Structures are given as structure tokens and as C-alpha cells.
Amino acid sequence: MKGLFKRLLNENPIxxxxxxxCPALAVSSTVSNAIGMSVATFVVLMGSxxxxxxxxRRIPYDIHIPAYIVIIATLVTAVDxxxxxxxxxxxxxxxxxxxxxxxxxxxxxxxxxxxxRNTLGASFLDAVSMGIGFTIGLVSIALxxxxxxxxxxxxxxxxNLIRIPVLxxxxxxxxxxxxxxxIVMGFLQGxxxxxxxxxxx
Numbered sequence: 001m002k003g004l005f006k007r008l009l010n011e012n013p014i015x016x017x018x019x020x021x022c023p024a025l026a027v028s029s030t031v032s033n034a035i036g037m038s039v040a041t042f043v044v045l046m047g048s049x050x051x052x053x054x055x056x057r058r059i060p061y062d063i064h065i066p067a068y069i070v071i072i073a074t075l076v077t078a079v080d081x082x083x084x085x086x087x088x089x090x091x092x093x094x095x096x097x098x099x100x101x102x103x104x105x106x107x108x109x110x111x112x113x114x115x116x117r118n119t120l121g122a123s124f125l126d127a128v129s130m131g132i133g134f135t136i137g138l139v140s141i142a143l144x145x146x147x148x149x150x151x152x153x154x155x156x157x158x159x160n161l162i163r164i165p166v167l168x169x170x171x172x173x174x175x176x177x178x179x180x181x182x183i184v185m186g187f188l189q190g191x192x193x194x195x196x197x198x199x200x201x
Contacts, residue, residue, distance in 0.1 A: 010199075013106045013130055014137030014185070015192035020106040024138055025181040027097050032154040034142030035135075036090040040079050040098060042131035045107050046124070047075045052115040053123035059116075068111045069102065076101045106134055137188070144184045149175030 013019040023041070027033040051071050052059075059067045080098045083091040091098065101107065110130055115123040146152055151168025154161050174180045 010196060011129070012133040012137055012192060014134060014141075015189045016196070017109075018189075019109055020104050020134055020137075021185075022100065023097055023104065024141055024185060025178060027094055028138055028142040028145055028181055028184075029149070029176060030093075030146050030154045031139060031142045032090065032156055033093055034138045035155070036083070036087070036094055037097065038131075038135035038138050040083065040094075041101055041104060041106065041134055042127075043079055044072060044075045044101050044104075045110065045131050045134075046127040048072045048107055048111055049115040049123040049127040050120060051075075052111050053118060053120050056116045064116065065112070068108060068116075072107055072111070073102045106130060140188060141181060141184050144188075145175045145180055148172045149177075149180055 011017060014021065014024050020041070023037050027037045048068070048071055052068060076099060079101070080091070083094075083098060110126060114126045118126070143153070146154065147164060147167055149171055151164045151166070151171045152161050153164070172180075175184065
């Protein structure tokens with residue numbers, strides 16, 4: 001558990017490794033979108049890490065990247081179809097960013113740098129730590145953006161909208177825009193780097 005916490009802090013994919021920034025900027029306008037994207041990414045990351053680790057000795061080196069992409073694309077397609085069937089509102093809200101999980105640097109990067117070189121158990125733990133780290137990063141950005149930019153918190157798309165009276169009456173609309181995502185991400189990256197330096201001292 002201590003090792004997992006250390007990796008979440010020192011190897012957070014968004015705030016430290018700077019991976020998966022496209023969805024972090026694009027779908028973090030609401031908490032519901034961030035949760036949906038995080039769950040979808042976590043499922044694909046876990047599946048790809050396990051499959052690639054399991055077959056790492058059987059995939060020829062010359063075609064390992066195309067093979068990884070085929071594995072990831074298959075998992076993304078399954079997740080996309082499942083979302084369309086069971087949560088059409090979330091699927092519509094996330095739109096093209098679900099298929100784009102195929103080229104998410106977090107997933108492909110962990111497949112190449114870790115799963116292809118380590119055991120099934122180690123790859124499982126890596127997927128858990130990276131998945132949780134990605135979720136923390138994405139939901140943190142979305143929570144701040146939605147609170148400040150709209151004065152609301154949406155857990156489920158189009159339902160259960162929690163309205164924060166003071167913030168909802170005077171929202172800072174810049175946080176609803178892409179520029180707001182960059183501002184929030186910059187401050188959070190700075191905070192994580194400060195934490196890392198504080199731990200070293």
C-alpha cells in the first residue's frame with residue numbers, strides 16, 4: 001500500500017509524467033464526464049496491461065507496437081459499445097474521446113514501458129496505480145473547473161446535479177473554457193511538484 005501511494009504521488013500520469021493530457025483538457029468540464037472517461041480508461045488500461053504481459057514473449061518485436069494497438073483498439077471498441085448500450089447520455093457526452101483512448105499515451109506508454117517487460121502480477125499493480133492516478137488527476141481538474149465555472153457538481157450526466165448557491169450565482173466562466181483547463185492543470189502540476197520536493201527534503 002505504501003508503494004502504491006508513492007507511485008500515485010511520484011508517477012501520477014497527468015501531473016508528473018504529463019501523459020493523457022488530451023482527455024484531461026477536453027472532457028474535464030464536468031465531473032460526470034471525468035468519471036466516465038476515467039472508468040473507461042481504467043478498464044482498457046487494465047485489460048491491455050494483462051493481455052500484453054501474458055503474451056509478451058509471443059509477440060514478435062518487429063510488430064509489437066501494431067500488435068499493442070490492435071489489442072487496445074479491441075478493448076476500446078468493447079468499452080464504447082457497452083457505453084452506448086448502457087449509458088447513452090455519457091457516451092454522447094464523451095463523443096469522439098472514447099475511440100481516442102486507443103492513442104492515449106498512458107495506455108500505450110505503459111504497454112511499451114512496463115507490461116511488455118514484466119510479469120502478470122506486476123502489470124496488474126501497474127495498471128491499478130496508473131488507473132487510480134489518472135482518475136485522481138482527471139476528476140480533480142473536473143471538480144475544480146465545474147465548481148468554479150458553473151457552480152455545480154454533476155455525478156451522473158443530466159441527473160443528480162448538485163448546485164452550489166454562491167458559486168452558481170457568480171460563476172467564473174473562464175474555467176468552463178479550454179483556457180480554464182490549462183490554468184487548473186498548471187496549478188495542480190505545480191502542487192504535485194511541490195509535494196514531491198517536500199517529500200525529498
